[in-house]
Amino acid sequence: MTDHDDGPVVAVVGEEWRRLHPASPIVRGWQPLVAVLALGLQDGFEPQRLAVTGVLAVVAVVVGAMYYWLSWRVARFRLDGPDLVVESGVLFKRSRRVPLARLQAVDIVQPLLARALGLAELRLEVAGGKSSDAPLAYLDLESARAVRNDLLVLAAGLRDDVSVDPAPPEAMEVVLATTPSSTLLAAVVLEGPAVMLLVVFTIALAIGVVTGEFAIALGAVGPILFGLGGPVWASFTRNYGTTLADSPDGLRIRRGLIETRSQTVPPGRVQGVVVREPLVWRLFGWVRVAATVAGYAGGDQAERSTTLLPVASAATAQGVVDRVLPGVDWRSVPLSPAPVRARWRAPVEGGRLGAGIGDDGAERVFVTRRGRFGQRTDVVPLARLQSVRLRQGPLQRWLGLASVFADVSPGPVRAVGLHRDAFDARALVDRLVTDARAARAAAAPDRWLHRPPAGEEYGPPA
């Protein structure tokens, strides 16, 4: 099929080798060009500089084109039984075999240019990788979805070899929540920048009043406004149109204005959930829900992938958390507050601290609450605990306090029972350890088997 297989044809188990889309080098190749232009033109447009930048840009295009063309030529992949094999690398060859039973998440990412050409990057995440473990950049969108479906079918254990026994079509889904763009915009502005702006404006006005130079004082606000606008814009475009759906394949999250991202997190891959309530949001009853998924640790993609709901009402968030961690009502888990003397150690958040084990639901969870300005609630299923730590500093010891850390894989969730009564803390550690052991024994297998909840039907994916 390709120029790699020149030898005699032997019986191949699994699929034949497949290649990435021939337009991939074009989509990837603009990056060095942009880098050169950005560096060359950052200090103005003098003729000499322009000429040098022009030459460098041509060199970057030629070298980039050659490199990306070569890397496209050597890249290939195939499904071999229950594993995905990916080969890549121009100078240093890499052949990677990914056991799909360990699959943590699959993302289909479409940057702007790829989107214009109808291409998509398939990102496959397993635990322990630093960045995406086997990125396939790029496939045409339809193949990307087909490959994703094959991966999920193999990972779920529905099939053992899709080349022998083709996968069923993409699973149906039920939409759990969507984010209106007006709410999203209001939320990202109010989350922090709005407060900052208010502070900055007040200071500028005060300086104006004192010095009488209003124009200069308010003029200085401009750059600050610009600086604050960047993160707001990034957060808005990243989470634009977030749709969260549940399917037999697991959670599906679709979002993005410029770069679109369609994530699938199989059942049982969520290691914990954090519900954040930034200070100003509490006036509107809004929360943000993020999850720790082992595959999303590290790399620049982590921040973009871990948010489940960028902004939602507490009730919607509850519905989602209930779906991600079945039977868990994070608002009704009884949290025992930290003792009053904890305020000597943590004056601001001392009155807010709380921790407790929720065991009325199907899944036992450890829930902690903290936060200096806003409030955050971290929920960790006991079956997912990696280790439990008890810590005590000198001031804590003097006050008879200690902190309990329930560790899960890296991500936004950090369940910490801060500044608890030292004896309670030790008892909590012992109970977490014992309960986690029981929860682990009862945990579902890696290759999941999933049924829609009673009284609900899955509809076709959007």
Added chain:
Amino acid sequence: MIASGAPDDVWAPPPGGWTGVSPRLGSARRLLLFTVSSPVVLGGVAVAAIFGGAAGAFAALAVFAVVLALLVQVIDRQWRAIGYAERDDDLLVKRGVLFRQLVVVPYGRMQFVDVTGGPLERRFGLATVQLHTAAAVTDAAIPGLVPEEAARLRDRLAALGQARSAGL
């Protein structure tokens, strides 16, 4: 103490008690302390001698002696505070005097076990066993083990980890 009861109850040992580490860890850390501090001491004494004569030099020497004696005390208490216990389902590791920590790692959560030994450790016949779980924050290192104990612990932990492996 504002709270009732002794802090020892909070850090109560498991039924089998703690296994301590080799006293040679104290020797190794003392050597490190003296090696690192000697240029500082010499420099400090020299500067004091230039500005304060013999009296200044003696005063500086006395100050350094007191500081070093205190640090030696700290080192002594620190290595004595390190302990571990192998229970049926998990490993307990404790350490720290001023900042105390107790880590409980279920065997089934262990991803891999490292045995490491730097030049200083090897010179004193010591090794460190470090447990890794899928959580990067799990901080379970046992320094100051004699190599035979380190190897035994590594093999036992690996075997137990295999037997009780629980994925993620």
